Amino acid sequence: MLALVPAVAGAGNAVLEDHLQVLRVDGSPLQVHLQRPSTPDKVPLLVYIDGSLCIPSTYNQSVAWLQGRLQGKSPFALAVIEKPGPTEPPLNKDGDIEIGPDFRCSEEFRRYYTIEQRVLDHLRVLQHLNRNAPWWNGELLIWGFSDGGRIGAQLASYYPKTRSVALVGFGGGSTMADSMEAMVCAEPEKRTECQATTRAQMDGIRKAPVPTRDWMGESNTYAAWASRLDAVEANVLRDLNAPLLVVHGERDGSVPVASARRLAELMQGSGVVFRYLEVPAMRHSLWGTDTEQESEALHEEVLAWLIGGADAAG
Structure with a gap:
């Protein structure tokens, strides 16, 4: 199933929005959100992979941030392979998400959400797009956060046309x-x-x-x-054939920074183009910094890495 909707982003430069439904091998559906610039040229695909909370991935502020940058000097398409059966959370009077004691994940989410299944789900969607997306040049850019970093580490390692990778707040160096x-x-x-x-x-x-x-x-x-x-993601990342950026907050309260530091140690001597960025005072998110300006700058740095790859690595 495909719905193609032009979203106006200024005269002559509309962003095309697609919604795909792709079937798993057991026939259950995967929901895919796609946005791409309306250009005749083929573009790389940036896949954003969110963390484990059973709310829609599109609620993540980083997705909205990326949606506003599809048509820069180096245009790209953006895909979010949605988590299984996400629950839409209630919003408070300020429009902020509130996860209270009565919040429940769906049975679909509980059945299908594991790291391995999410890796398979992403590979399945990429298989579909390889055949059915004439606008895609085949190159994959991966941005993963938290559990999405764990998923992205495997996806990047197993997909042969991965061009660049950025993983945030996931650890990766210890179990x-x-x-x-x-x-x-x-x-x-x-x-x-x-x-x-x-x-x-x-x-x-x-x-x-x-x-x-x-x-x-x-x-x-x-x-x-x-x-x-x-799982220790360093086991597969040491064989990665793409530049890798790992970002971790010094004050991350969900994934200890020691795991990311250990990953940085284990990547030494691997031959992988690698950069480790530890952000002082940052918590478990690129938005978990002291100022919005710092968060914006970190997002720009991650995107520059993904777009520039080895060039951004110096």
């Missing part, structure tokens, strides 16, 4: 099991007891990786956790 233990059990006086409890919880997840139970939030099923706990 999520180690990171979670370090984060949850930070208090020295309670560490031994906490470690035993946390390890038992994670062992239970590994033994029964089911989508019907969750840990640390509605979006985090046992199945999703099992796909994260023992």
